[in-house]
Amino acid sequence: MTRADTPALDVQDLRYAYPDGTQALHGISLRVEPGEKVALIGPNGSGKSTFLLNLNGIFRSTGGSVRVFGETLDDRTLGSIRAKVGLLFSNPDDQLFSPTVLEDVSYGPLHMGLPRDEVLARARDALAAVGMQEFEARAPHHLSLGQKKRVAIATVLSMGTPLIALDEPTANLDPRSRRELIELLDRLRLTVIVATHDLALVADSLPRTVVLDGGRVIADRPSVDVLNDADLLFAHGLEPLSLHGHPHA
Ligand SMILES: Nc1ncnc2c1ncn2[C@@H]1O[C@H](COP(=O)(O)OP(=O)(O)O)[C@@H](O)[C@H]1O
Ligand SMILES: [Mg+2]
Known part of the structure; x- marks a missing residue:
């Protein structure tokens, strides 16, 4: 594999169970190229936060693998991975x-x-x-x-770090703080993964969307496709932007 082919993130069949036995991730696979900006959407409890916490080893998977810029997350690489994510x-x-x-x-x-x-x-x-x-x-x-x-x-x-993962960055912000945060995200020249319920943010700033539900990847498509697929959104506890009167929908 040449260096240009090395993905920023290459997750294979990632599984994670909490200590109480709750199986939060049921085999997630996701590849993200350097410089991509990806939205992670899905209803509450779908596994978005659990997934992000697995990317830099705060949580340690119970199966599968996480590779960051070609380096596999394990006990030996933990420090090095944390300098990347x-x-x-x-x-x-x-x-x-x-x-x-x-x-x-x-x-x-x-x-x-x-x-x-x-x-x-x-x-x-x-x-x-x-x-x-x-x-x-x-x-x-x-x-x-x-x-x-x-x-x-x-x-x-x-x-x-060349890759940043943001969990609900715009949640509970007032409109001006939210706008400032989105402008900041737009300026970042990094690989970015954003877990969010803010579909207007997705429409404006994140070209690719991964839908999670029940700890599984349900869809992984251009954001414009996902945001216009009302059936898909409704089926997974989300709502099309048009219901909120958003001009970009
Ligand atoms: N500390 C925990 N112990 C046990 N189960 C948990 C814990 N945190 C989250 N979960 C469960 O893991 C699943 C995924 O949760 P989470 O990753 O927080 O979802 P999201 O961020 O998409 O709302 C849910 O079923 C949730 O109830
Ligand atoms: Mg969460």
């Missing part, structure tokens, strides 16, 4: 734990062993990218939800 949790409070915004955004590069000035440069670049540079001395837990989400994204960007 950045993960935004759906709840920013799960991602922010330091006394200040700057410390939170510095945490990743610091623990990658980068020199202090490089850490600071990366942290400040990431804060600038999300428009939060004025907030570096603030306490993350005192920020608004939209600001927390932006800082949480900065903690991912500061790692410099």
Whole structure:
């Protein structure tokens, strides 16, 4: 295989069961090329979050494989895979734990062993990218939800990973915060996977859509096809955008 053929992500028959025995993923296969922006949609409980948490080894699969830029996730490669896959949790409070915004955004590069000035440069670049540079001395837990989400994204960007996976990035944001976040996503020149219920975001920014239900891939098609397939959407707990009067539908 030549280097140009190496996918950003190559997941084969991924299975995952929670410790209580709940089988959340029933054999997911998905290949994503470098630079692709992919939506992961599906009803609550379909396995979107579980899937994303398997991509950088926070959860360890009970079957199948995850390859990131040609490297297979296992005990030996965990550190290296985490330098390739950045993960935004759906709840920013799960991602922010330091006394200040700057410390939170510095945490990743610091623990990658980068020199202090490089850490600071990366942290400040990431804060600038999300428009939060004025907030570096603030306490993350005192920020608004939209600001927390932006800082949480900065903690991912500061790692410099070529692939980022975002779990419900626009959930509960007001319209302006949501628009700013979408513009930020549009600017990213990375491989991006977004789990979301925000089908307008999918229509505008994510050309390919994977539909999950019951821990299985139901469809994997151009977003425009999926979004116009009302039967498919209704069958999996979703609704066509036209019902919300969205102009792009
Ligand atoms: N900590 C947990 N323990 C047991 N089952 C869980 C846990 N978290 C999620 N699940 C189950 O795993 C399945 C997939 O959940 P999840 O990945 O959170 O779905 P989604 O993100 O699409 O809403 C669901 O059946 C859910 O109930
Ligand atoms: Mg979820």
